[in-house]
Every structure is written in C-alpha cells, then in structure tokens.
Amino acid sequence: MEWVKKILQVSGAPFQKKGPLEKLYPLYEAIDTFVLTPGKVTRKAPHVRDSVDLKRMMVFVIIALIPATLMGIYNTGYQMLLAQRLAPDLWTCVSLGAGKVLPIIAVSYAVGGFWEVLFAVVRKHEINEGLLVTGLLFPLVLPPTIPLWMVAVGISFGVVMGKEVFGGTGFNVFNPALLARACVFFAYPSQMSGAKVWVAVDGYTHATPLGVVSQAAHGVDPVQALATAGYTFQNLFWGLRPGSIGETSTFACLLGLAFLLITRVANWKIVVSCVAGVFTMATIFALFNGPDQPAYFALPVYWHYVLGGFAFGAVFMATDPVSAPATRLGAWIYGFMIGVITVIVRVANPAYPEGVMLSILFMNVFASSIDYGVMMSHISSRNKRNKALSSSRTK
C-alpha cells in the first residue's frame, strides 16, 4: 500500500494550499480518501473509533444495490425479448438490458457528479459519496424507456434543489433521488406513467401489475385480473414483470435489505414498521370492501408487498438516515405512516396507481417534527420523574 500512498502524495502536491490547482482540492481529496483512510485525526470530541465513516457507509449501500441493479438489467432485457416473442436466454437478456440501463446510470452519474463537483469547488466542501448512492438510486426508479436528457434534468434537480440548496449532504430534507424522480414524474408524466413506458420496445403496450389492479372494473377479483394479465405471485416476487428498472424484484430488495441490516446501515425499525403500516391500512380497506368499491379494495394484503416499488422504497429510500427520523420511536411512527399512506394513495386515489414515492417524500417533511415531538415527550416525562424523585426524597 506504500506505493499507493506515494502516488497520492506526489500527485496531490499541486492541489495543496497555494498550489496551481488549489481550487480543485475537493476533487483530489475525494480520490485520496476514497482510496485510503486519511491520517487526519479529530481534535475535539467526539472521536470516531469506528472505521465505518460516511464514505464506507455509502459504499455499503451501493453494494446492497447490486442485486437490484443486476436483476433490473436482466429483467429489462427479458421483458424486451418477451415483448418481441423471442426466446429469453440469459446472455441476450443481460446484453440487451445493459444496453438500455447502463447509459441511464452513466448519465445520472456524470450529470450528478458535475453538479456535486461544481458545488464542492465553489463552496469549498468535500465531494461526498452520497452522490454515488443518489446517482444509482435514481436510475433504478425510472422506467427503462426514459430519454437520457430527462435523466439529466431529473438528477440535476435532485442534486441541486434536493441537496445543495439545503447545504449539501446531511442537511437535505428530502431524499434527493426520490425528489429527482418526483420532478421527472410531474414534469413529463407521459414518459413516467401509463402502459407504454415500462418495456423498452417501441409501441409495445403492456400494463404493469399496478395498472392492472387499479384499472380492474368494480367487483372484479383483482388476483383474477392479475392472473389474466399473466402475473403470478412468484412472477412479481422474483421480479420478472415490467416496471421501473430496479424496483421489480422483491427478492433482490430483500437481499439488499439483509446486507444493510447485517452492516447496520439501515434501521430495521423503519422497514418493519413500513410493512406493518401497509398491513394495517390494507386490512382496514379490506374490511370496507363491497361490490361498489374499486377492485383494489379486495386485493389481499400480501400482494401489496410485491406490487410496484414498495419493497425498493421501504428498503432503500425510507431508510435513508438523513431524511428519516433519528429517534427510536420516531422511526416507528415514520415507517408506519409511510406504509399507511402508500396504501391510501394506491387504493383510494385512482389518479396515482402507486403511492410509495409520494408517501416517503411526504413523511420526509415530517421527519424532523416527529423527532422533535418524541424528544419533547422524553424531556417532559423525565422532568416528571425527577420531580417525583426529589419530592419523595424531601419526605
């Protein structure tokens, strides 16, 4: 490792103070700390004793995203071949899918990276690995047919308006990747929703499972409707269905979740409470089911978990440590409400077949208020306890 150190030291010289490339120091710093752990030590408390700093944490999230990305690439190709009635063999699927998905990821990283570096240089802060996560999360929640320039618009919006205007990584109110998706979703609805955009074959129309359920006629059994459209539970669980690139496979999301939980990057309380929230709200809707209600009411609860982007959202978006509450009770409330609102939007609002994105963004707004409320209640309960203690002592 000594030679790596040497290379970095030599090549770093022009970036130091008063060097010719002083302005680009953040770029050098990013590469330096990415390759090796810096020798700098914090002067004041708290002294971090763990090797897991922000950079390693972000890298863990990227590792956790690998199954979903690979599955997304495979599935994109698989759906294309299926649409053209060709035999889906593994390598054709992967190469076709990679041809669609990799450019989207590349554009997302390039444009997002441009903004990140620009702000780092102007504001003289460090370049953050948060971008690597945002730049991968965003393509995974887009349909594979998205025009590349829209990817550029979306990621610019996400990085600048979602993160940098608040002061950079760690200060953002919203999840930047999700905000980028919301921007594209509302700006270019015809490229982001409907039945035409989910399979990368021109002119091919195929409703997603969410579309099938939300458009099923009143009184129709939604599971029957799904089966008629060719969707089985296994199908949806493994992820062989049209949808956003990375969200289709619940299985891949579960693999990612396992890794995030083992490394303790994600907060398990949020994921569990998301699941509980969906269960509660879907059960309540099922209780009010009648012949006049939309078919969505009759959908069994467990189907909600494999439909749309729920698994992906709950595992990778809701657990974003910056935009989620930090208190324990707060995490429970936050996740539960995400689950509840997701189901409400799906079932009760015919305009939006999917509600995960909106519900997570909505709860992002309340994350800090939830934390505040939880802390205030802790403070007041402790004050009460102290008062009781001191009064019992004086007796």
Add this chain to the structure above:
Amino acid sequence: MSDPAAQKTPAVKEVLFGRANQKIFKDGLWDNNPITYQVMGICSALAVTTSVKTALVMSLGLIFVQGFSEAIIAALRNHIPARIRIIVMMSVVSAFVITLDLVLKAYFYSIWKQLTVFIGLIITNTLVVARLEGFAMHNPPWKSFLDGIGNAMGYGLALTAVSSLREVLGSGTLLGFHVLPRYFYDHGYSNNGLMLLSPGAFFVLGLLIWGHRTIAKYVEGK
C-alpha cells in the same frame, strides 16, 4: 422601511427628479426589489406567471394601482386616524382596482375576460399594503408616487422573468408564439409540465431570489 435620505429635512429645495427621488424610484427595481428582496406579493407571482401575457397585464395593473393609491394615501397621511388606517387604505386601493377593471372591460373586453380574476387579486397583494403602510404613511405624495411605481415595476420585472421561464419551458411559447423549434420536438424533446404547476413557480422564484441575492451579496439576518 422608509428611505433615510427621504426622511432628512432637505436643506436645498428638492428637484422633482432630483437624486433622492431617483433613488426612491430605483430602489424598488433592484436593491429593494419587492419580490426577491422583500419577498412580498408572492401569491400573485405564483398565480399569474404561467404565461407572460397575464404577468404583464398584472404588472401594468399594479403599477397603476400602486402609484396612485400611494400618492393619495400620502396626501391624506396626516388626516387618517391610526386605528382605521388599513380600512382607509383598502377603500382607496379598491377604488383604483375597480376603475382598472371597468376600463379593461370597456376597452379590452377579451383581455378583461381572461384577467378579471387576477385584477381583483391586486387588492389582496401584500406588496400594496406593505408599501402604503411602510412608505406612503411617512412620506409626501410625489415621493410616494415614485416609490409606488418603482416597486410595482420591480415586481413587474421579477414577474416577467419568472413567467418567461415558465412559459418557454412549460409550453414552449413566449407571449403565445412558438419559440422552440419543431426540430427539438421531433427529436424527443417535450414540455416540462412541472413548470405549469404552482410548485414549478416556487422553484423558479426560489432560484430567482437565490440569483439576485448572490449578485447583490445580500444575506438575511446579518
């Protein structure tokens, strides 16, 4: 709020377009711009900026209403009882708004039909009352008139900037004419629907405020 130069008792006789008066007028355009600096009148800035045409008519209307109502309130300022001053201001402003509405209805009927709702909204524009209360109540009529049209024009500038961006990006037109070439659309470009929604106006307005304050080196609370 009131300008310190204007409060000084003038040693020499003031010229009608003297330096102090020029400053009052110019302040509203840039240094003390109602939208980007005072953050006043934001509601209407969101409501009327989906197209340049509505924004322009709104701004012209405001220039008329703001200028004359400030002059009149300034003329009456020593006779208005403090307790009912808001009511007096409102009646003066409403009088001008109704006049404007009727003039448009008589001479520009098609425009009036489109904009009558927005014209009525001028009464609720926070900018109007803010300038009446902050400037016209302490300054003579001519200065107040200049302040009124200066601020209203600054408001108009900001509105024009926001609405141009929103109309070009949101509908691909400017003042109703197609400005983006057919070529773009043939090659996969499409209009940004977010720009036509009110959140789009918030984003554009936020960026405008950011830009103005960066250039003017203004930081709030310092």
